[in-house]
Amino acid sequence: MYINKTFCEECRKDVEYMVETAIIKGKIKGDEYEYIGKKAVCTKCGSEVYVTDIEDKNLKNLYDMYRQKKGIISLEKILEIPQKYNIGKRPLSLLLGWGEMTFTRYCEGDMPTKQYSDILQKIYDDPAYYKELLEKNKENLKSPQAYEKSKRKVQELLGEENNTGSKLDLIVQYLLYKCEDITPLALQKALYYVQGFFYAFEGRFLFEEDCEAWIHGPVYRDVYNRYSSYRFDPIESVEDFDESVFTTSEKAILDSVIKNFCCYSGKILEKFTHMEKPWKHTRGDLPVNANSNRIIPKELLGEYFIAVKEKFSMLTPGDIEVYSKYIFEQIKG
The missing domain is CATH 3.10.20 (Ubiquitin-like (UB roll))
Structure with a gap:
């Protein structure tokens, strides 16, 4: 109706x-x-x-x-910068030596120049670069409190970057928190799509672990070993999770994959991955039922999902929906 x-x-x-x-x-x-x-x-x-x-x-x-x-930074990333570094819009403008309202205008939709965009993009991508600016230009700030708050936040971020081994665990826990009745097979495929689409949108991989081209699709071995006892049954869900451990961009990819891929069964997702180049190319001429521990190269994974993003003119993680519907129609046909 x-x-x-x-x-x-x-x-x-x-x-x-x-x-x-x-x-x-x-x-x-x-x-x-x-x-x-x-x-x-x-x-x-x-x-x-x-x-x-x-x-x-x-x-x-x-x-x-x-x-x-x-090549202009997205509005979403501009809006995320103050939150990421715990600094107000006006103090950030002053820190960068801009007019006090310049960054605020960018947050309201004004288009930055390419020069200013490149600075903001580098700040967004590189906490170490932001920390250098903070130390170099701290005298531009009107209060020492603004400097101290932002300094603590960027130090925290740099500390997290040195501990990448737990990122995959956090993603697994988040998927188990958000998804109902997710099986080990579906969990593996969700991790694969999170890694691929995050690279397509952000230009870097979200976690360091490699996946292998097993008979039933891409598999992260350590995650498989952890949950293999569930076999075909849903994994026990996580009751509570602190979502603030993820950035806005990370959460956007995670939530879009959950919405657009975790709605399908593990067997359907397996069929999806069997149609895609990373798994097919890595398996090569192996017999259909041959066991394999061949690693799907990260370069191949990244290239494939960048091509998907471009083919379907994706602008935001929400556009992942177009691809999931497309590939579902392909396996039906």
Whole structure:
């Protein structure tokens, strides 16, 4: 039952509408871009109708595509920086030697110059670089408290970076916390998609462990050994989890994989991975039922998911939905 209504120019009255995913074209500064968006369609006559919220989201997607093509840092990453380093918007602007409201304007959607974008991107990617700026420019800050709070946070981040061995464990615990009735087979495939899509969007791998090309798809051996006793049964869920251990970007990938892949059974996900280059290429000419401990090269995994992101014009982790639906249709066919 449709509950949303808007005015239809063809029907000349308020009508119910449905929302469809569409490839949309738009122009910025004379250049045309294609992006994944939404369109509202009248349920009576099938004409496209205007809905403010949908048009606003499409406009944001257009600007996201522009940022991506021009190498400008995304709005989501800009918004994450103050949280990541525990510093206010105005103090951050002062720290960088910019106008006091400059960073605030970027948070509200203004487009940074390429020069400023590159600085923000490096700050986002590299806590050590931010720490250098903090120490070098701390006199720009109006209060020592702002400096001390941000210093503690960046030191904490650098400490976490030196302890990457626990990242995979945290992801496993989060999946068991968020997913209902997840089996060992489904868990393995979820980890594979988290690693691949995180690399596609962020340009680095989320955890250091390699996966192997087993008969039933990609497998992280240590995780397999930990939960193999469950066999085909769901793994016992985790009752409580501190979600603050993940950054906004990490959580966005995790939640999108949970939403768009963990809704399928382990056997369906196995079929997905059997269609994909990383597993197929690594298995090579092995017989179908041959055991193997061949490692799927990280380079191959990263290249494949970057290609997927580009093929389906993905702008945000939410767009992973398009690929999961596509590959599901492929195995049905």
